Amino acid sequence: MRPRISPAHQVYKLLQRPFPLPPASSCPSTRAFVLHHAKAHRPQLHLRNCVGCGTVRRPLTTTSNPASPSLAPKSLLTFAVVAALSFALSVYIRSERNSISHGDMAAPESETNGQTSVAVDDAELLDLLGDPSKINPARPGTLTAEQEVILREFWVLAARAFGIVDQELLDVLNDPTSGVPNENVALDGSKRKKARALFSRKKKEGEADSLSKPDSHTSEPVEKATNDVSKLSIEDDKHGMTKQFKEALTKYSSADLRTAFWDMTKHDHPDALLLRFLRARKWDSQAALVMAVSALHWRLAEGKVDVEIMKEGEEGAQRWAQSEDPDVKGEGEDFLEQLRLGKSFIVGADKVGRPICLIRTRLHHAGDQSESSLERYTIYTIETARMMLRPPVDTAALVFDMTGFSLANMDYAPVKFMIKCFEANYPESLGVVLIHKAPWIFSSVFSIIKGWLDPVVASKIHFTKNVEDLEEFIPKSRIIQELGGDNKFEWKYREGIPGENDKMKDTETAERLKKRREEIVSSFEETTFEWVLKSTLLSRGVTTQGDEKIDEAAIEKIKRKRHTIAKELRDNYWELDPYIRARSVYDRLGWFPKGPEAGQLIKEDVTQVKLNESSEEET
Template identity: 35%
Template sequence: MGKEYEIPNEPVPALPGYVGNLTDEQEQKLREIWQGYFDTCEKATGSKKGAQKQDLEALKNQKAEDDKAKADPKNSGIAKDDKAKDAAKEAEEAAALKALMDEYGGEALRDAYWKFVKGDSPDTAMLRFLRARKWDVSRALAMLCTCMKWRLDNDVEALQERGDAGNEQIPHFLEQQRSGKTYALGTAINEQPICYIHVRKHLTFGQPSSSMEKYVIYAMESFRLLMQPPNDKVVLMFDLTGFGLKNMDWNCILYIVKCLEAFYPESLGTLYIHNAPWIFKGIWMVLGPLLDPVVRSKVVFSSKATDIEGHIPPSRLIADLGGNVTTGFEFTEPQDGENDLLKNEGERKKRFDHFMELADEFEEVTRKWSKGGSAEDEEKRNLLVLKLRVAQFELEPYTRGTTVAHRQHIIDGQGIVKWRYEQKDGDTQIHVVGRRACAATLRREIAEVENGSSLKEAQEKSEKALEAKDWATLYGDEKTAQLVEGGKYGEVVAGTLDASDAAGAAAGAATGAAAGGAAAAATSNDDAAPAAAEPVTEEFKDAPEASAAHAESVPAVQPTKEQEAQAAVEPEPAPKPAATKAEAPADTPTKEKSGLGRRFSKLMSKVAA
């Protein structure tokens, strides 16, 4: 039997343009966008006061075939020229800002914004939009309002509130999770969570696009809980092993990219396209120019584990992609009663009101700070950021439905994420993320500040305790340390401390009642999605032409003779176990090409023209 041990965390410094590392000019831009936010809330004249409830019954009647007409990238309406894309975004965001103010009132905007912030620093949320729009305050504000309108129009909060069990009513929703096509497991060395997407397990017409869009939103909201300060980004690993044209879902990929660019800005660290077969080269020549240039700049092609080991070491990479992690994918089904706390409307209102009282305080002091303010105002803002994060942890069990990550005790609902990397040699590495900004640590810091310490002193104490692994000092006392870390820092101790105790761990830490996060654990190549007949439509018939010169910028997908042969035949529905690269079928292609070969040849002839 192998050893089980905890691995250390790498230091994650605050990057330029982030909270804690702003130039004077950037801080001034932050003050200005807060002023713009207050002004927009006051001027909004719409009558809608909340999110627009989605008709889930209508989704049940939508057929997957209804999406076929939209499966052509030509219908995306996205310009290939980056300047044209930027101009279109500017016009779209200006229109959305006006629509938000005309349709929704200031109360709805504030409600949407604070529900978007959740446990993050409110400044972190604002800075996302400022960086995304290159510190142009007017455009950043319009982008922020566009995002809030999208969240209200799509009732994003209801999706996460229902959790796995409640969203089962959406057609094919839980099938996406059970299939193991998408899940999170571990982090890169900079603590960015790794979200795997095994494209061969996704069939383009296996579900309505509306269901996939709901699933994408739910996954992105869930992945947010895996990001612990100061990190606020994820790594997306698109595994193209065994990829075929029946897996190329233009609607889904363009929606994911749209969400990353417009609705979850600055949330993407790196997007890996791993083990792409030769046929993807032509697809990339079509897809690449359609991507937002910022997203495109974060795309990295890789074909073997050594290509990415500087960012994701083998000890954190799943074995199917050439790493050493053998943890297998497992979807733990929803349990009866796991969302019972959502029914306690009285407690939910009490905790939400407390959160919004803190938000009111934060807005009040931020109005002063945005116009100059004092050192005292800044200190109060920083303390309120901690209080808001703790209040969100206390609120979440009553507003967020349970997901597989909580059922598997990966997320404790109080800010700590615990990953298990089972290794090929039998050892198991434990990787704990989030101790520095978890609820127990922040409660201790808040209590010390309110008892006369400066916030700087309380935070320095946390840093020293974390480095020394002095959990009793970090969390405030021995009882809390054992609740958070386990009995004498081993197995979890059953029990809770009252949330009002500044040093106590909230109930979710011990009971797992809080929810959020995404399916976590790696997958096995043995779990291939069942093969399905290819649709008769020719997905790439009218694909827009891409610049031939663009192909030169695509690494790791130069075709071999075997891969050229593979393009003329239907790929196998699943690769051989443990393969790290798709292999050409053994059969020699005949002169009579398959449907895939004919469509791909037509695509390549257009690209070469």
């Protein structure tokens, strides 16, 4: 049977090659075809995710190519014919083609038989060009179709690093034609060339598959389970994340990395944690994996976040301060001194509900505390603020109070450490930075600091001179009187209460809750594999798997199930929290929730009452 000539190819023939064009199969939609090829050389309208350009999954960028021949028709008559035919064919195509979901990212939305289809509407093109009012926040539950595809890719890569890839899913991903009807025959009847498997590499003859699911009782080195990802790297890598990534693959087992990931998740939605790394790496799933594993390596080897800093907490610092070892004693005393001074503390929330960390720079003097104690205190504050976050709020606000600042207060080492924390280990956690009442001598200091900052982080910095400037970001009722606001709160450290950490001695209950958490984690992982598997099969046109029907409704049901399990994971964490984390001054102030409900810092009325009550009690 003679194959039907696509509408796009008819336009191609009509124009008689006045400019280079890709094969018609690259642009099955005439509308996308005309939008792309009729405007390809206009700087503001070059849609680079068209397969015809040889570029896939790239954001919309401005591109000009003056050397290319003009795309305008040779005569007005030709132009009129092309316009009329394009309109008629676009109506025809809309009546025949299946609807395609579109996101806010310039990337292909669906894949069929190994070919990518792209369809763009005029309104969506405007969105892609940067209409800020329609930018999707890219959070769990609000992802576009394309973002979901990349998130699924990231989960597969992460599962490889954790050594938990499901074998059935692995078989499907390694064979892009798996489950597709007539998979060896192309649409034109010719023999199909086998496509390269997703995330795969060419295996040497006789080499066994490196990604089989490991035995649950073994703890094999992760490099044996991640041959496909061990050579990944990040191009713009000023923090040495690639090096840490490779060290993690050789130093830690897959089980160690998996445990570190779920420890880092805490009460957060697992998708939300991965999405932080994806957004930070501009939706490059492989670069995001390098960054995520690097962060896990840092938490395990350098930060010792969960096994020491948060577990021991302030009570541990008090115990260290009584040590006979001068180094240990100094670490404990330095940590407690910063808390008692109130060098930095969390107080209230800004207009969008972000917890505010106030840093009083005049109280810092280089050399007063050791570098390690400064880093420990920084990590402790960041982790504490992170535990106050509740959806949809997932970032914090920093306010640097520069009142009384002099060069004697400047210390570059902790500034560099803080920058690395937010850029490499806690990506997408910083919402806004306010530098308040900076003196003129700070301008030269800031010019140096700005050179160290990622442009995205630098764009979040704002200078404020008075309380009116602060009110653009924080309601006056939440600004403490020290900064000219109405909040009467004054920082005074509340010492630990005897017996406040007694639950940490109840190892039996802790183990029971940890066991339950492992069951929930396993359930989430299995449901995630099901989500990836069935979504992949559906994208290939497969509508059944055994006796199960695969359609959009089935996929939505799986997604809802994942969210339900994520809620169970969150609830479980708050039950487990008092058994694995020492109480902090914020627990004693009553600013932490007693369970998974919204944190009190997010509610203005409760925040104000709590802050005022604590202030009156202390004074």
